[in-house]
Structures are given as structure tokens and as C-alpha cells.
Amino acid sequence: MLDYxxxxxxxxxxxxxHGYDRPIRLQHLLIFERKVLIxxxxxxxxxRHCEGDPTTTQQLDWYTPNSPHTKALD
Structure with a gap:
């Protein structure tokens, strides 16, 4: 994972x-005909630049927020 x-x-x-967000479970491509969950x-x-010191959750490029699947499966 990235550090920013x-x-x-x-x-x-x-x-x-700041910490970790709630767990996310994503379905990925099948491996040997078996369902894979990540x-x-x-x-x-x-x-620290914005008023109120807001937090932001990191989003990685291999999944879309609020999707139950990885981009590879979609």
C-alpha cells in the first residue's frame, strides 16, 4: 500500500x-474455479492544511469505492 x-x-x-477505516471485502477473479475474496x-x-484537520480514506487504483468487486473482476 502507498503511504499517502x-x-x-x-x-x-x-x-x-491517522488510523484504519472499516474493513472492505471485495470479490476478485476465480482461482481454480474457487471464489476469491480480498x-x-x-x-x-x-x-493539517485544512480547517478542522479532516481525514481522508486512501483509495487504491485496483478497486472502485462502494463496489463489491475488484476492477479486474468487473
Missing amino acids: THCRCCGRKISDF ELRPKRYRC
């Missing part, structure tokens, strides 16, 4: 680790 994300408010690159807890980062 971009703030959802100002768009700056932030790396002040569970991860995305990192959250705090932006």
Missing part, C-alpha cells in the same frame, strides 16, 4: 497517518 493519499478537501498530498482496511490520513 490526496486530501478530499484541498487535493494536497497528505501522509499524516479483505482490506484502507489507511486514513489527516490533512
Whole structure:
């Protein structure tokens, strides 16, 4: 995983680790005709540049937020 994300408010690159978000379970491609599930807890980062120090959840490029599948399966 990366050690940064971009703030959802100002768009700056932030790396002040705040904790982990709730677990996400994603279905991936079948392996030997067996269902594959990936569970991860995305990192959250705090932006010290914005008022109120908001947090932003890291989003990786191999899945779409709120989708139950990886992009490879879609």
C-alpha cells in the first residue's frame, strides 16, 4: 500500500497517518474455479492544511469505492 493519499478537501498530498477505516471485502477473479475474496482496511490520513484537520480514506487504483468487486473482476 502507498503511504499517502490526496486530501478530499484541498487535493494536497497528505501522509499524516491517522488510523484504519472499516474493513472492505471485495470479490476478485476465480482461482481454480474457487471464489476469491480480498479483505482490506484502507489507511486514513489527516490533512493539517485544512480547517478542522479532516481525514481522508486512501483509495487504491485496483478497486472502485462502494463496489463489491475488484476492477479486474468487473
